[in-house]
Amino acid sequence: MTPAPDSDQSPVNRARFDQQSADQQQNSDSGPFRKSIFHDSGFRWWHEVAVFVLLVLVLMVAQELVPGFLNPRSQLLLSRHVWEMALISLGMMLIIITAGIDLSVGSTMGLCAVAFGVSFEMTSSILLSCLFCVLTGFGCGALNGALISRWRLHPLIVTLATYAAYRGIAEGWSQGHSWSGFGASFSQLSRGRLLGIPYPGLTFFALTVIAAIVLWKTPAGKHLSAMGYNEKAARFSGIRVDLNRFLLFCISGTLSGLAAVFYVARFDTAKADAGEGFELDAITAVVAGGTSIFGGRGNVIGTILGLLLIHETRQFVGRYWGIEELKSIFVGGLLISFVLIYQFLRPSGQRV
Amino acid sequence: MSQLPLRGWSRLLARRDIGILLLIAVTTAVVGFMDSRFISLDVWLGIFIRSAPTMIVACGVMAVILTGEIDISAGSLMALLAAVMGLLISQSKAALSLWIGIPAVLALGTAIGTGTGLLVSYGRVPSLVATLGLMTALRGLTTIVMGGKNIDGLPPALQDAAKRGWFGVPVSVWVASLVVLMTSLLFYRMPLGRRIYAAGSSPASARAAGLHIQRIQVFTFAWAGFLTAVATLVDVPRLPWIESGIGSDLELLVITCVVVGGVSISGGRGDLSSVLAAVVLMTMIRPVLTFLDVGEMGEKWTRAIQGVFILLAVIADQISIRFLWRKSAKVRR
Amino acid sequence: MTVRVFSSLRRIFPAVIGLLMLAGCQDSGSSSTGSQDAVAGDAESDSESADAPSSRSGKIRICLLPKIKGISYFSSCFNGAREAADELGNVELIYDGPTDGDPRKQAEMIEQWTIEGVDVICVSPNAPDVVANAMKDAREAGIHVITWDADGTPESREFFINQATAQSIGEGMVRAMVSDLGSETEGEVVIISSDATSANQNTWIEAMKPALEKSKLKLATIKYPGENSSNALADAQDVIRKYNQLKGIFGISSVSFPGAAEAVEQSGLNGKVLVTGLSTPNDMKKFVQNGTVKSVILWNTVDLGYLTVYAAESLASGKLKSGAMSLKAGRLGEKQIVGDHVLLGDIIVFTKDNIDHYDF
Amino acid sequence: MEAGSHSNRPLIEIRGICKSYTGVVALSDVSLSLMPGEVHALCGENGAGKSTLIKLLAGTVRPDSGSISCLNESLSHEVLLSGSVKAAEDAGIAVMHQESTAFPDLNAVDNIYVGRELTVGYGLLLNRSEMRRRTHELLHRLGEHFSIDRPLRELSLAQRQMVALARALSLKCRLLIMDEPTASLSMRETQRLMLLVRQLRSDGICVLYVSHRLEEVFELSDRITVLRDGRLVSTRPTTEVTRTSLIHEMVGRDLETLHGVSKSESITAGADSHTGLAAGRATGTAIELTGLTRIGVFEDISLSVRAGEIVGLSGLVGAGRSEIARAIFGIDPCDFGSISISGKTLNRWTTGDMINAGVAFVPEDRQHEGLVLQMSVADNILMTNYKHVTRTGFISARAAHQLVDDQVKRFQIRAASSGLMVEFLSGGNQQKVVLGKWLAGRPRVLILDEPTRGVDVGAKHQIHELIEQLAGEGLAVLLISSELPELLRLSHRLIVIREGRIAGEFASGNVSQEEILAISLPDAGRSAESRQ
Numbered sequence A: 001m002t003p004a005p006d007s008d009q010s011p012v013n014r015a016r017f018d019q020q021s022a023d024q025q026q027n028s029d030s031g032p033f034r035k036s037i038f039h040d041s042g043f044r045w046w047h048e049v050a051v052f053v054l055l056v057l058v059l060m061v062a063q064e065l066v067p068g069f070l071n072p073r074s075q076l077l078l079s080r081h082v083w084e085m086a087l088i089s090l091g092m093m094l095i096i097i098t099a100g101i102d103l104s105v106g107s108t109m110g111l112c113a114v115a116f117g118v119s120f121e122m123t124s125s126i127l128l129s130c131l132f133c134v135l136t137g138f139g140c141g142a143l144n145g146a147l148i149s150r151w152r153l154h155p156l157i158v159t160l161a162t163y164a165a166y167r168g169i170a171e172g173w174s175q176g177h178s179w180s181g182f183g184a185s186f187s188q189l190s191r192g193r194l195l196g197i198p199y200p201g202l203t204f205f206a207l208t209v210i211a212a213i214v215l216w217k218t219p220a221g222k223h224l225s226a227m228g229y230n231e232k233a234a235r236f237s238g239i240r241v242d243l244n245r246f247l248l249f250c251i252s253g254t255l256s257g258l259a260a261v262f263y264v265a266r267f268d269t270a271k272a273d274a275g276e277g278f279e280l281d282a283i284t285a286v287v288a289g290g291t292s293i294f295g296g297r298g299n300v301i302g303t304i305l306g307l308l309l310i311h312e313t314r315q316f317v318g319r320y321w322g323i324e325e326l327k328s329i330f331v332g333g334l335l336i337s338f339v340l341i342y343q344f345l346r347p348s349g350q351r352v
Numbered sequence B: 001m002s003q004l005p006l007r008g009w010s011r012l013l014a015r016r017d018i019g020i021l022l023l024i025a026v027t028t029a030v031v032g033f034m035d036s037r038f039i040s041l042d043v044w045l046g047i048f049i050r051s052a053p054t055m056i057v058a059c060g061v062m063a064v065i066l067t068g069e070i071d072i073s074a075g076s077l078m079a080l081l082a083a084v085m086g087l088l089i090s091q092s093k094a095a096l097s098l099w100i101g102i103p104a105v106l107a108l109g110t111a112i113g114t115g116t117g118l119l120v121s122y123g124r125v126p127s128l129v130a131t132l133g134l135m136t137a138l139r140g141l142t143t144i145v146m147g148g149k150n151i152d153g154l155p156p157a158l159q160d161a162a163k164r165g166w167f168g169v170p171v172s173v174w175v176a177s178l179v180v181l182m183t184s185l186l187f188y189r190m191p192l193g194r195r196i197y198a199a200g201s202s203p204a205s206a207r208a209a210g211l212h213i214q215r216i217q218v219f220t221f222a223w224a225g226f227l228t229a230v231a232t233l234v235d236v237p238r239l240p241w242i243e244s245g246i247g248s249d250l251e252l253l254v255i256t257c258v259v260v261g262g263v264s265i266s267g268g269r270g271d272l273s274s275v276l277a278a279v280v281l282m283t284m285i286r287p288v289l290t291f292l293d294v295g296e297m298g299e300k301w302t303r304a305i306q307g308v309f310i311l312l313a314v315i316a317d318q319i320s321i322r323f324l325w326r327k328s329a330k331v332r333r
Numbered sequence C: 001m002t003v004r005v006f007s008s009l010r011r012i013f014p015a016v017i018g019l020l021m022l023a024g025c026q027d028s029g030s031s032s033t034g035s036q037d038a039v040a041g042d043a044e045s046d047s048e049s050a051d052a053p054s055s056r057s058g059k060i061r062i063c064l065l066p067k068i069k070g071i072s073y074f075s076s077c078f079n080g081a082r083e084a085a086d087e088l089g090n091v092e093l094i095y096d097g098p099t100d101g102d103p104r105k106q107a108e109m110i111e112q113w114t115i116e117g118v119d120v121i122c123v124s125p126n127a128p129d130v131v132a133n134a135m136k137d138a139r140e141a142g143i144h145v146i147t148w149d150a151d152g153t154p155e156s157r158e159f160f161i162n163q164a165t166a167q168s169i170g171e172g173m174v175r176a177m178v179s180d181l182g183s184e185t186e187g188e189v190v191i192i193s194s195d196a197t198s199a200n201q202n203t204w205i206e207a208m209k210p211a212l213e214k215s216k217l218k219l220a221t222i223k224y225p226g227e228n229s230s231n232a233l234a235d236a237q238d239v240i241r242k243y244n245q246l247k248g249i250f251g252i253s254s255v256s257f258p259g260a261a262e263a264v265e266q267s268g269l270n271g272k273v274l275v276t277g278l279s280t281p282n283d284m285k286k287f288v289q290n291g292t293v294k295s296v297i298l299w300n301t302v303d304l305g306y307l308t309v310y311a312a313e314s315l316a317s318g319k320l321k322s323g324a325m326s327l328k329a330g331r332l333g334e335k336q337i338v339g340d341h342v343l344l345g346d347i348i349v350f351t352k353d354n355i356d357h358y359d360f
Numbered sequence D: 001m002e003a004g005s006h007s008n009r010p011l012i013e014i015r016g017i018c019k020s021y022t023g024v025v026a027l028s029d030v031s032l033s034l035m036p037g038e039v040h041a042l043c044g045e046n047g048a049g050k051s052t053l054i055k056l057l058a059g060t061v062r063p064d065s066g067s068i069s070c071l072n073e074s075l076s077h078e079v080l081l082s083g084s085v086k087a088a089e090d091a092g093i094a095v096m097h098q099e100s101t102a103f104p105d106l107n108a109v110d111n112i113y114v115g116r117e118l119t120v121g122y123g124l125l126l127n128r129s130e131m132r133r134r135t136h137e138l139l140h141r142l143g144e145h146f147s148i149d150r151p152l153r154e155l156s157l158a159q160r161q162m163v164a165l166a167r168a169l170s171l172k173c174r175l176l177i178m179d180e181p182t183a184s185l186s187m188r189e190t191q192r193l194m195l196l197v198r199q200l201r202s203d204g205i206c207v208l209y210v211s212h213r214l215e216e217v218f219e220l221s222d223r224i225t226v227l228r229d230g231r232l233v234s235t236r237p238t239t240e241v242t243r244t245s246l247i248h249e250m251v252g253r254d255l256e257t258l259h260g261v262s263k264s265e266s267i268t269a270g271a272d273s274h275t276g277l278a279a280g281r282a283t284g285t286a287i288e289l290t291g292l293t294r295i296g297v298f299e300d301i302s303l304s305v306r307a308g309e310i311v312g313l314s315g316l317v318g319a320g321r322s323e324i325a326r327a328i329f330g331i332d333p334c335d336f337g338s339i340s341i342s343g344k345t346l347n348r349w350t351t352g353d354m355i356n357a358g359v360a361f362v363p364e365d366r367q368h369e370g371l372v373l374q375m376s377v378a379d380n381i382l383m384t385n386y387k388h389v390t391r392t393g394f395i396s397a398r399a400a401h402q403l404v405d406d407q408v409k410r411f412q413i414r415a416a417s418s419g420l421m422v423e424f425l426s427g428g429n430q431q432k433v434v435l436g437k438w439l440a441g442r443p444r445v446l447i448l449d450e451p452t453r454g455v456d457v458g459a460k461h462q463i464h465e466l467i468e469q470l471a472g473e474g475l476a477v478l479l480i481s482s483e484l485p486e487l488l489r490l491s492h493r494l495i496v497i498r499e500g501r502i503a504g505e506f507a508s509g510n511v512s513q514e515e516i517l518a519i520s521l522p523d524a525g526r527s528a529e530s531r532q
Helices: A009-027 A032-038 A045-067 A072-097 A106-121 A126-150 A153-173 A182-191 A201-218 A218-231 A231-236 A241-267 A278-288 A300-320 A322-343 B008-014 B016-034 B043-068 B072-089 B097-120 B125-146 B154-163 B172-190 B191-201 B205-208 B212-238 B250-260 B272-294 B295-299 B303-332 C002-011 C011-029 C038-049 C071-086 C103-116 C128-140 C166-182 C199-214 C228-244 C254-268 C281-289 C301-318 D050-058 D085-090 D108-113 D126-143 D157-170 D189-204 D214-220 D243-251 D256-279 D321-328 D351-356 D365-369 D379-381 D397-410 D425-438 D456-471 D484-488 D512-519 D524-531
Strands: C060-065 C091-095 C120-123 C144-148 C159-162 C187-192 C219-224 C247-252 C273-276 C292-298 C326-329 C332-338 C342-343 C348-350 D012-021 D024-034 D039-043 D065-071 D079-080 D093-095 D177-178 D206-210 D223-228 D231-237 D285-292 D298-306 D310-314 D336-341 D345-347 D360-361 D445-449 D476-480 D493-498 D501-507
Touching: A009 B008, A045 A300, A045 A322, A072 A201, A072 A218, A072 A278, A072 A300, A072 C103, A106 A126, A106 A153, A106 A182, A106 A241, A106 A278, A126 A153, A126 A241, A153 B250, A153 B303, A153 C091, A182 A241, A182 C332, A201 A218, A201 A241, A201 A300, A218 A231, A218 A241, A218 C247, A218 D379, A231 A241, A231 D039, A231 D365, A241 C103, A241 C128, A278 A300, A278 A322, A278 B125, A300 C103, B016 B272, B043 B072, B043 B172, B043 B191, B043 B212, B043 B250, B043 B272, B072 B097, B072 B212, B072 B250, B097 B125, B154 B172, B154 B212, B172 B191, B172 B272, B191 B205, B191 B212, B191 D108, B205 B212, B212 C228, B250 B272, B272 B295, B272 B303, B272 C228, B295 C219, C011 D085, C038 D065, C060 C071, C060 C103, C060 C301, C071 C091, C071 C301, C091 C301, C103 C120, C103 C128, C120 C301, C128 C144, C144 C301, C166 C199, C166 C219, C166 C247, C166 C273, C166 C292, C187 C199, C187 C228, C187 C254, C187 D256, C199 C219, C199 D126, C219 C228, C219 C247, C219 D189, C228 C247, C228 C254, C247 C254, C254 C273, C254 C281, C273 D501, C281 C292, C281 C348, C301 C326, D012 D050, D024 D050, D024 D065, D039 D050, D039 D189, D039 D214, D039 D243, D050 D085, D050 D093, D050 D177, D050 D206, D085 D093, D093 D157, D093 D256, D108 D126, D108 D157, D126 D157, D157 D177, D157 D189, D189 D206, D189 D214, D206 D214, D214 D243, D223 D243, D231 D243, D285 D321, D285 D476, D298 D321, D298 D476, D298 D493, D298 D501, D310 D321, D310 D456, D310 D484, D321 D360, D321 D445, D321 D476, D351 D360, D360 D425, D365 D425, D379 D397, D379 D425, D397 D425, D425 D456, D445 D493, D456 D484, D484 D512, D493 D512, D501 D512
Parallel strands: C060 C091, C060 C120, C120 C144, C144 C159, C159 C342, C187 C219, C187 C247, C247 C273, C273 C292, D024 D231, D039 D206, D039 D223, D093 D177, D177 D206, D310 D476, D310 D493, D360 D445, D445 D476
Antiparallel strands: C292 C348, C326 C332, C332 C342, D012 D024, D012 D065, D065 D079, D223 D231, D285 D298, D285 D336, D336 D345, D493 D501
16 A cells, blocks of 8 residues: 555654653553542643742742842833744744744744835835735745645744745845834834833733634634644544644744834834844743643743743843843753753643 | 655655755756866865764764754754863863863763753653753853853864865864764664664654663764764864854754755654765855855845755655655556 | 633632732833833833942942953953953943844843943944934933944934944955055955844945955955854855955954955965954964964954943043043043044054054 | 473463553453463454553553563573563563554564664674575565565555564564454465464464454464453363354354344344335435545545445455545545535535535544544534534633533543543543534534444444434444444445455345455455355
């Protein structure tokens, strides 16, 4: 019998199943004790609780060592840098829930920023430029999505390629040029605040609420989760896996476009290097927030907590020691040790 | 997906390494036609020298990917190892003997690799997460270790070996050949290598066959760490001095080569020869663009050309595989 | 799931409450201001509220922000700055910057210092536009802001410690190359830059192009190896092999200059292909001494850091006000001020003859 | 044939072994001794505990209580097996698995030798030539001549099966466990295999033979052990066992009541439903396939199922039955052919189209295709039914609750709560969840692929009844099963698939198991003679 090419396309799932069945085996060997406590209770929020506890711990230590750390206004002021990344994390979370990954988000931002600049030069209309910028993001996401769902390519491979391609196209298109002088009113888009929260933050929260509603109150949430846990079963249940995946990448691209608009507004600069390194920051936040890199599990509350945890840790390290290098050491170490400790403490059956 | 149920020529053409080599040959011919200086020993030796560290690291990362895991910390690890190497053996620093410094660097690379492996296998931290964290942390650590200064004054013996080497061929090329030989021995002639493939091909079957998957994983990460150290030792002394940016983007370059070389990202499948050909192909892009003299505008498109090229390679590969499957299915009926 | 949504929501109650509290406490502070142009006001009150810790030592807190922390150029500037701070005695010097040269992180640090309420922030902006807003905020919060090494947008700072303009750097490099080669030499030159998006390098290139056109040298191409030393070395080797008429290479980033020099040396073309660029003398000494590099262009970076701290201290203690014509700067003596530029002096060309006199 | 001709001490002694998975008892208090040089058949229905016993012997699973011991090399004293794969292999226990635990990316040589490679140079290097030589030899012994360099994924099922057998043989084994070795073999290959087993026996090797094909069991074995519901029913010399008594012991009911009556039952049931349908609902064709073809997999499949009819799809594993079902449901694309459902003809279709048209599909691999194990019972049931519980796009918690409760009650799903992950349910309950998930939407056509595989006897019976009841309600059922008795009992018509084509069609009343089997085998023409 000829092996069908389609069945070759989901070895990742296969690997995951094997891992799970191994887990299962371990669970069943470890006796009834752990199971009866955690499983039957149906409590699925251990990870969020753990991140929350850790966050509170960090905040307490920070407040103790850096007087005035928790000052709400300084917190909000410093939050500025986090919003674009937060927007991107939101799309990244949705993709990781379906067991995918998007490495091209940062490069998409770069391309969008250049699109903004080019279109501003041509039309000198902020509105059109914003539109073009977001559309470019959508297009980038759609290309990723089309490649991944049409040919069932692995998301890691496709977005690794577009990670290089989009950034390169941004550089070539802009010829390294940067655009600025979009006017003070445009920069208010990023810097202006309502009730003390910057507009990008408000946008983020609005989108988060929408995402939460979609994830919890509509079938789509369950569909995504099912795709992440077991793509095959999702297909067999009539879930349009390919379409959903395509749409998710479109969403992720569009969010990158939106983030690029805020980024351009905040720095009053449109340049091809916008969003460099965002992809890894976003993945870090999403993973720290309890979304399983193997797919299936994940939610917005965890992602927000993960973002806060990374952000506050960076702030704390920056303000207490004043050494930039320590930030990355702390964030990297925190990510590994947290996941490691959680793996040992976690209730059985819940994987990160 | 190296072997398809095809016969004769089509089978040969379907082999990925042959395909990549053909692409290399065609590119060389075209560029050589436009500028004959491209087809010179000097240029090609240069390309091989540059491929050497990538090849060495790719041998390690490929082993990791074959087991179905991933390692994105190679570049950062190289930076840290370079810094440590500088601190230990540079004449302006501790100036230890090479006989202490070199084993120390190798040991550190292996130790960090082993640590990652332990995290992934016994700690059950997903490899992407573990190496992502490591990648971030090691970069920071490197800057601190370097203390804001470039490290100069590596022992002349080491520099000489890296720049001139033996018989006009730098030591990195010799070492890369040796590593490739060792890796192909490992993959194809040693029990462990077959077990690496087996563990990636079907973890459940591997367990049923009594293989210790976790030990295999630890080994592959340790192997990757060790080879990164090897690459650091032979390649970094070639550079004018050690700076904290060494190895930037190396991890993505290596993974790209491994993927373009046809190694399945979920493990179990892939040939070393294709990966090596892919490394040469990827390394060729910069000199090719230089010799094509694309001009100032064109230079700024370099990264775009690289990126689009990778994208096309990936797509073309998938389409051709699918086409060949269908064709072979028809043939067999 | 829906079946469970409410019950599970009940279960995560503690977490939700905590989150709400956090959000609540963040809100409460700003709801009183509630206006959209609250940026400045907020920042000001922040600095007031956070003032207590800053004045604990009674010293003037000066922050020195380099483009990239951890490269020898800025490290030598820092040495000068530390020297000045020690001399002055009443200065607390904070030196920090992004390790990867990300201007976003520069902006982040400026904002952080604004909140901490330091006295002076000295910025070497890696991308003037990106950090401009943060610098403006800092000024509005009552903090003195000066730029050094590279200038920012004029309204974002009070003074610029001017060591050299992009124009003089670019022209200086071309002039050095032409004089090293002999003004009658014809042939090709290549520029090896950093990333295609690097702002500094691009402005220098813009300044170099007209200067090259006036000379008999022809600009063959510009390579962009990024901040990657092996790519820089590789590109340099390739251009040496490609261009027969190559006479000189400009290495205009911290990795491409040594990379180009190394390539020339390894090809055994010392003296046939000349390399010029910006670097601290210590880094390039070996290449100057073996003849690969005839001239290295830079200014006195130690003095630059020294002068910056003196200017910052004078500004904070009220000795320096806008419109001043000169500034007393310790061992450097009286330094001239033109407009809002504090002039350090012109660029220095380090050659075999004088490079041993400098140690930074 | 006498058992224990080589020694009268048992090679393997299993004493009072118990094993349960998450509350479901798989084996309870089973004791068994295996003699050297005997072929010992292990019989029992699916879910009787055979595979658990095999896993215990192979060391992949540890027993909850009880012990397994083995005679040492010199047959002088017993060694207790510690329950690891290594210990089992050292003791000379080799397993040829049913679901081939193989490495699809590796070639035959590696598949045979991975984990215990032949080496030279202090165990560092592979002895490739020797491994290749022995592989050739082994495969030659099995009568196979395919290229040993090709990865397993490119081989046919039978060839893969032979590789698995070769792996088992390559071990210097004293106990060879063969789990359904002939399931996907042709007649000729089966004959060769049986010859081989006899040869092994004469070499003093104990063969534990697990098969559903009773003819083989009777032809080969010296003793037969019957398991039922995890308990040992009997161990007797084959000479003392008759076909009838064996089936009786396996099923726990009389053969007559099972076999004879079920046949007549199915005939009458069929007649009943037809007459019933004639009176009530439309008896029109519910689903019709015309020339369905997926190149290289199956070809020109045309069949139709009427409302209220159960059509059985028979054939060997790998004949293309499941693939046809998957193609009908739009999982795999078709190259040619069309489907018409209730008069509407489709030339291209997706899974969504099929669901909307009222087709439901219970897939073969419950754990990987039918269910999302990590999600709750409720989530799984709702998965295909959100359209029934959403109000203006939002899920109504009450409606969802209602629907899940209804299904849990209707199918008597035994779970502590509907929020429990299905991972922790027993096989039968998992299957009920799958059925509940699909039947809540009131489909018109139901495709069942191996609905009772790995399901315990009680649940199996319930599922059988349910299928008949559903058909009685007017559902068109396409039933795929490897268990011929099940097919014969349930279906009104039987279609046999051989090598991707329809090989024959029967009314189930007038055909025997043997006839169907004969026509299923790849070299069908000759097999009929040899069976006589």
